[in-house]
Every structure is written in structure tokens, then in C-alpha cells.
């Protein structure tokens with residue numbers, strides 16, 4: 076079992092390089108199996124979600140090579156099955172993208188239902204609505220989503236909910252559907268644009284990704300390509316918030332600053348300095364910012380995936396502030412753990428009221444999901460004394476070498492391996 080031990084109150088200084096975007100990689104890897112060609116994907120983050128997806132497509136028959144930790148070459152020519160087994164995807168929420176990709180490749184797909192995540196239900200009704208509009212019959216039985224189509228044909232689809240997953244999945248299923256597909260009320264996240272760009276490199280004809288209306292003209296077939304994944308907006312934001320909470324002068328390199336606009340604006344409102352370059356942002360903070368109001372929204376709004384980290388920053392800042400979560404119904408579960416560090420937060424439905432200025436002191440805490448884990452790290456940087464974070468496996472899903480990157484900036488953080496039988500860190504708290 077792994078833990079992080081962090082001793083807070085050190086300033087952060089220097090440069091940190093951001094890896095490729097997790098949420099683009101977990102869409103682009105399944106997209107690669109929509110063709111029988113070879114795809115070379117660069118700037119792939121070296122994280123567990125990628126490793127798990129690689130295993131899942133390998134079990135289907137794909138041949139994956141990783142000539143270096145950030146390059147993945149996928150040869151899907153030998154894929155012989157449209158049925159994804161539960162064991163290979165139970166740890167990956169994004170397994171549902173294999174539905175869209177296999178529908179395009181074989182006009183049939185059977186994929187285990189994604190599990191609910193630790194911050195609530197994860198419905199896929201909009202994905203199914205899209206597949207059905209394209210002509211597929213979709214059934215859910217024995218824990219599997221089963222989709223079959225004689226022919227896929229273009230359709231006009233209006234999403235009742237702005238959803239990243241269904242926007243991408245419908246694009247995946249529609250790329251070779253006959254005629255034109257229109258997705259209205261589409262999500263606009265950077266990883267949607269990245270997945271569309273990847274599919275276009277494979278020969279698809281997708282226009283409008285990044286806007287509310289995406290048009291897909293079905294093509295005969297897709298082919299292999301070479302592609303480089305965009306930088307991770309959420310990883311970048313996590314380091315910007317870390318710099319803000321700890322104080323210091325940190326340059327977050329290899330990013331698309333535009334993707335960070337809402338966070339940069341909030342950090343400036345809080346009294347931090349954020350300077351922008353072509354592919355970097357420099358965050359300067361005295362570690363004593365003042366609180367603001369934050370509301371999560373789909374892109375270009377404030378990202379829900381930075382909400383837990385922002386809550387930790389606000390708990391360590393001064394004054395009252397509120398964070399309203401509008402994307403997920405129940406994404407404040409980690410607050411109980413933040414309170415163990417002394418954070419003063421009251422959750423009322425979708426709003427967390429934060430009373431800044433509390434004295435934060437290190438304690439033993441457990442990550443309840445990926446971004447909750449990042450939030451605990453942020454809070455620990457502001458704590459007096461040692462914080463021990465359990466359930467590090469969640470953090471491994473989405474952050475590459477986080478302890479090395481923070482350590483290089485000056486944080487006192489180490490990854491500790493302990494005996495699985497050590498009851499103090501039992502993982503049953505999830």
C-alpha cells in the first residue's frame with residue numbers, strides 16, 4: 076500500500092512541466108481501435124488510467140507498444156472481439172468510450188456498465204440516446220451495455236445535459252455513419268476538441284468541436300495516424316493552486332494558457348499574481364490569499380475537476396467564500412477529510428461555505444477519489460506538521476509523478492510503501 080507523507084509550510088519555487096491530458100488520453104486510446112490501422116500517440120501521460128485502458132484494448136486483441144513512457148503505438152488490426160470483459164475495465168470510468176469506438180468498427184459492442192464514482196451516480200442515458208438516434212439498438216443486461224446496429228446513419232441529436240462523455244461517445248459512433256450527424260448542446264471541453272482532432276487525423280470529418288454544435292459528415296473508413304495529446308488542464312490547475320496555497324513563484328510549463336483562464340482570473344481576484352506566456356503561466360503568491368465566490372460549470376466555466384483543490388485553497392485563505400458545484404450532484408464528500416486538517420467548511424447541498432483563516436494542522440486522511448486526493452495534498456501544503464494521505468491509488472490514476480514534481484518545487488513530500496496489513500491505513504473508508 077502507498078501513502079503520501081507531507082510536511083507543510085514550505086514555499087514552492089521553480090518550474091513544473093505538465094503532461095498530456097488524462098481525459099483526452101482516455102478518449103483517444105479507445106478512439107484508436109475504431110480503425111484497423113496503426114496509431115502513434117505522443118504526449119500520453121504515464122498514469123494508471125492509461126495503463127488500465129492499454130490492458131483493456133490488449134485483451135481485445137490490439138498490440139500496444141510503449142517505446143518510451145509518453146508514446147503509445149496501437150496496432151488494432153488484430154482485434155477480433157467486440158466484447159469487453161469486466162475485469163479489464165472495472166477500474167476505468169472512461170471504458171464507455173469503447174462503446175462508440177466498437178460500434179464504428181464492428182457495428183456492435185458489449186461493454187460493462189461503468190461503475191458509479193465516489194461522487195455520485197454516473198448515468199449514461201445521453202450516450203444511449205445518441206446511439207439509438209444513429210440507428211443502434213441498445214440493451215442493458217447482466218451488467219453490460221449491448222449496442223447493435225445493421226447500419227449507422229447520421230441524425231440530429233440534442234443533448235438534454237451538457238455532457239463530455241456523451242459528446243465524445245456520439246462523435247465516436249457517428250464518424251462512419253452514413254450522412255450528417257449534428258450534436259446540439261454539445262460539451263466544449265478542450266479534450267473534446269482534442270479527440271475530434273485525433274479522429275480527423277484518422278480521416279473523419281468533424282466540424283465545430285469546441286462549440287455547442289458539432290457536425291459530423293460520415294466517412295467510408297478511418298485509417299491510422301500520428302497524434303500528440305494536448306497538455307492536461309486539470310494537472311496544470313492543480314499546480315497553480317499548489318503554488319497559490321504554499322506561496323512562492325512557480326512557472327507551470329507546457330500548457331495552453333487559454334484553457335486556464337477561469338482559474339487564472341480567480342487566483343488574481345484572490346490577490347495572487349498570474350503572468351501569462353505562450354505556453355506557460357507563472358503564479359506568484361504570498362500564501363495568504365483572500366476568499367472569493369466560485370461556481371463550477373462546463374467549459375469555459377470553472378472546471379468541476381478543480382473544485383476540490385480550490386476548496387482546499389479557500390480553506391487556507393482568509394475571509395468567507397462559497398463554492399457552488401453545478402456539474403455533479405455530490406462532489407463534496409472529501410470535505411470530511413479536509414475538516415480533519417482543521418478546514419472550516421459547511422456543506423449545504425451543492426454549496427460549500429468556507430470560513431478562511433483557520434489554523435490547519437497535519438493529520439492522517441484518506442483520498443476518496445482522484446481530485447479529492449489532490450485537494451488533500453493542497454491542504455497538506457498549508458498545514459503545520461505532517462499529513463499522511465491514504466488511498467494514494469486514486470491519485471495514481473491521474474497524476475504522473477506528483478511527489479517528484481512537487482518535491483522539485485520545494486515541497487516536503489514523499490511516497491511511502493507500507494505493509495498492506497497495516498490497519499491504520501485500511502482502505503475500507505471508501
Ligand code: EPZ
Nearest residue numbers: 098169198199200201202236238239240241380402403446
Ligand atoms: C468527464 O466525465 C470527466 N471524465 C470528469 O473528470 C469530469 O468531472 C466531467 O467530465 C465533467 O467535466 C472524463 O473525461 C474521463 P459528463 P463524464 O458526462 O464525461 C450528467 C476527473 O476527475 N450526465 O460531462 O462522465 C452527469 O451525471 C473526472 O478527471 C447525465 O445526466 O461527465 C453529470 O451531472 C471525474 N447523463 C453531468 O451530466 C449522461 O448520459 C456531466 O457529466 C451523461 C452525463
